[in-house]
Amino acid sequence: MGFVTSLTNCTSLQVLGLDSNQFRGMLPNSVANLSSRLIMLNLGSNQLYGTFPNGIENYANLTLLSLERNMFSGSIPVGIGKLSNLQKLFLYGNRFSGQIPSFIGNLTQLYELLLQENSLSGRIPYNLGSCKHLQLLNLSSNQLSGTIPSNLMSLSSMSIALDLSRNKLDGSIPYQVGSLTSLGMLDLSENKLSGNIPSSLSNCRSLEHLRLQGNYFQGTIPLVLSSLSGMQELDLSSNNFSGFIPTFLEKFSYLQYLNLSFNDFEGAVPTEGVFRNASAFSVMGNRRLCGGISNLHLPSCFAHEFGKKEKHIIIILASIISALVLIVLILLAVFRRKLCITRRSKSLDRQLIDVGHIKVTYGELLRATSGFSSQNLIGIGGFGSVYKGFNVCGEPVVAVKVFNLTDQGASKSCMNECHALRHIRHRNLVNVITACSSVNFQGNEFMALVYEYMPNGNLDQWLHPVMRYGELQHFGYLNLIRRLNIARDVASALEYLHFNCHTTIVHCDLKPTNVLLDDDMIGHVGDFGLARFLAEIPGEVSQYDQNSSHQVKGSLGYLPPEYGMGGTASTAGDVYSYGILLLEMFTGKRPTDEIFKDNLTLHQLAEIVFPDRVMDIIDPVLLSHEANKNIPQSSNAGTKLHQCLGAIVKIAISCSEESTKERMDIRDVVTQLLVIKDTVLRTRINVNNIKTLSSLTNSA
Numbered sequence: 001m002g003f004v005t006s007l008t009n010c011t012s013l014q015v016l017g018l019d020s021n022q023f024r025g026m027l028p029n030s031v032a033n034l035s036s037r038l039i040m041l042n043l044g045s046n047q048l049y050g051t052f053p054n055g056i057e058n059y060a061n062l063t064l065l066s067l068e069r070n071m072f073s074g075s076i077p078v079g080i081g082k083l084s085n086l087q088k089l090f091l092y093g094n095r096f097s098g099q100i101p102s103f104i105g106n107l108t109q110l111y112e113l114l115l116q117e118n119s120l121s122g123r124i125p126y127n128l129g130s131c132k133h134l135q136l137l138n139l140s141s142n143q144l145s146g147t148i149p150s151n152l153m154s155l156s157s158m159s160i161a162l163d164l165s166r167n168k169l170d171g172s173i174p175y176q177v178g179s180l181t182s183l184g185m186l187d188l189s190e191n192k193l194s195g196n197i198p199s200s201l202s203n204c205r206s207l208e209h210l211r212l213q214g215n216y217f218q219g220t221i222p223l224v225l226s227s228l229s230g231m232q233e234l235d236l237s238s239n240n241f242s243g244f245i246p247t248f249l250e251k252f253s254y255l256q257y258l259n260l261s262f263n264d265f266e267g268a269v270p271t272e273g274v275f276r277n278a279s280a281f282s283v284m285g286n287r288r289l290c291g292g293i294s295n296l297h298l299p300s301c302f303a304h305e306f307g308k309k310e311k312h313i314i315i316i317l318a319s320i321i322s323a324l325v326l327i328v329l330i331l332l333a334v335f336r337r338k339l340c341i342t343r344r345s346k347s348l349d350r351q352l353i354d355v356g357h358i359k360v361t362y363g364e365l366l367r368a369t370s371g372f373s374s375q376n377l378i379g380i381g382g383f384g385s386v387y388k389g390f391n392v393c394g395e396p397v398v399a400v401k402v403f404n405l406t407d408q409g410a411s412k413s414c415m416n417e418c419h420a421l422r423h424i425r426h427r428n429l430v431n432v433i434t435a436c437s438s439v440n441f442q443g444n445e446f447m448a449l450v451y452e453y454m455p456n457g458n459l460d461q462w463l464h465p466v467m468r469y470g471e472l473q474h475f476g477y478l479n480l481i482r483r484l485n486i487a488r489d490v491a492s493a494l495e496y497l498h499f500n501c502h503t504t505i506v507h508c509d510l511k512p513t514n515v516l517l518d519d520d521m522i523g524h525v526g527d528f529g530l531a532r533f534l535a536e537i538p539g540e541v542s543q544y545d546q547n548s549s550h551q552v553k554g555s556l557g558y559l560p561p562e563y564g565m566g567g568t569a570s571t572a573g574d575v576y577s578y579g580i581l582l583l584e585m586f587t588g589k590r591p592t593d594e595i596f597k598d599n600l601t602l603h604q605l606a607e608i609v610f611p612d613r614v615m616d617i618i619d620p621v622l623l624s625h626e627a628n629k630n631i632p633q634s635s636n637a638g639t640k641l642h643q644c645l646g647a648i649v650k651i652a653i654s655c656s657e658e659s660t661k662e663r664m665d666i667r668d669v670v671t672q673l674l675v676i677k678d679t680v681l682r683t684r685i686n687v688n689n690i691k692t693l694s695s696l697t698n699s700a
Contacts, residue, residue, distance in 0.1 A: 489523030557591030579655025588619030
């Protein structure tokens with residue numbers, strides 16, 4: 001989009017249409033410095049992202065602003081409220097958030113407003129009803145709440161469509177809806193609206209499409225709606241409507257689609273008009289209907305019904321049989337559960353206790369964590385919760401991971417961790433102290449693992465600020481050296497798991513929350529609940545994995561693409577996850593951030609800016625004085641920092657390549673990170689390091 005800057009010389013430009021291309025990136029600020037005579041600006045259906053630059057108010061003559069189907073985020077630009085001549089505003093299909101600004105009501109010339117498919121929240125502004133020329137309004141597929149403003153339903157100019165569907169609106173339909181006498185389509189579906197259909201709706205004689213499905217409407221279909229004879233589509237499904245299906249619907253000669261399913265209608269289904277064609281209407285989910293055309297397979301309205309006495313006997317017999325079956329199933333479940341607990345407890349003993357770990361009881365862990373109190377809760381994971389414990393197995397402070405055995409796969413995850421951690425020892429792996437498999441004081445199965453306590457939490461807490469008391473607060477600052485150290489710690493742990501264990505171990509769930517930091521900020525990889533054990537001989541299955549599912553699970557954003565297509569676990573998969581983690585460490589962006597949708601990923605963003613604009617995506621915290629005040633400075637510190645960060649991003653890109661064959665060997669990652677760290681710590685860069693860094697940053 002850089003070419004936009006050159007258009008600032010076109011002083012007579014009135015129309016700029018760049019829609020339906022493949023432009024990608026952020027808009028340059030120069031988009032606000034185009035000709036003051038501009039009347040139409042169309043950037044729709046591209047791949048633009050970020051916030052819209054300030055200065056749109058410079059175009060006082062603008063009548064059309066079209067930004068639809070991009071990835072713009074943030075609030076709707078304030079400058080739009082000053083475009084008094086604006087007639088069409090298309091912002092749909094983006095990621096705009098926050099409330100719909102009240103200044104939209106100042107755009108009195110507006111007659112088409114499309115804001116659907118965004119992340120807008122809050123109430124619909126009341127002064128939107130000030131747009132007296134509005135003909136088309138679409139606010140669907142957002143997160144709007146509250147009631148529908150009555151004056152919005154009073155806009156007699158609304159003639160094309162009013163679409164408020166797929167939001168969280170509540171309350172009833174305002175009685176003023178009867179003012180929409182020229183409206184062609186009204187869509188209020190998939191909200192939380194309730195009440196009756198107002199009789200004033202009968203004044204909307206031009207209505208052709210009425211969609212009210214997926215709400216909590218109740219009552220009968222008003223007879224006054226028989227005046228809407230031009231109706232082509234009527235959807236009242238998934239509500240609480242009741243009563244008889246009105247026969248006036250048979251006389252709607254233009255009606256092509258009628259959906260009354262999943263309500264509480266009763267009585268006979270009409271057989272004329274739209275009710276002749278089974279594919280044009282639906283009444284399923286209404287249990288008290290009868291009759292209708294034969295295709296419906298409904299009971300005859302004159303069918304014999306059981307008397308009260310026969311029904312009573314059937315209910316009693318069914319209840320007795322159900323009770324007996326339930327008792328047998330409960331007894332079987334209790335017996336099977338006790339058998340599983342005994343087997344799992346013995347298996348845990350074999351996994352850990354037999355290799356020198358001290359056995360611990362449920363009561364000891366209960367006392368150590370003050371009854372698993374919320375004050376000692378450290379975090380919540382996929383299969384359980386982690387608590388801070390005191391004086392367990394001779395350790396003053398420990399971390400106790402209690403598995404929620406009601407979750408499918410939790411017990412298997414516990415056994416997986418035990419098997420992975422029983423024989424491995426490395427300074428960058430979390431150390432397991434012992435395990436507990438027993439029953440709690442309520443007689444329920446209990447499984448827990450006790451780990452070495454990590455006082456500095458996990459890497460995710462250090463990378464991303466959290467909202468506390470209405471403000472963003474950092475867990476702490478990680479400067480360049482510390483991030484390099486932690487990155488190398490994680491790489492060293494993977495090198496050990498992949499190449500130095502008796503059986504190759506694939507972690508399968510590498511992400512910042514699974515990297516824990518000790519007193520000295522040394523990184524330790526933990527949570528081996530999804531780990532896989534590869535056979536030493538290609539084509540064979542390891543003894544522990546031979547009965548496990550071949551489907552590889554993991555965390556969204558860090559999972560390599562081949563796993564999503566049914567690929568098996570591999571060391572290359574861990575390297576991909578590491579590459580994404582490395583990018584997150586030095587850009588401060590999660591792979592699941594809002595900007596990474598459609599065709600854009602964190603890996604692709606890094607490729608776009610590499611190597612010349614690497615600094616554009618680096619975490620601002622990393623570049624702050626506070627985070628780097630202890631790093632040695634030199635006369636060429638800026639150049640050196642750019643080279644080092646470029647080298648790191650290059651490693652991350654190489655690790656997260658889509659093809660497994662193009663990904664780096666984790667052993668090479670460890671070596672190159674050591675070279676980069678040595679370069680940062682030196683006040684002068686020696687010749688060998690310059691050559692190494694050049695080869696890393698320039699080989700895009």
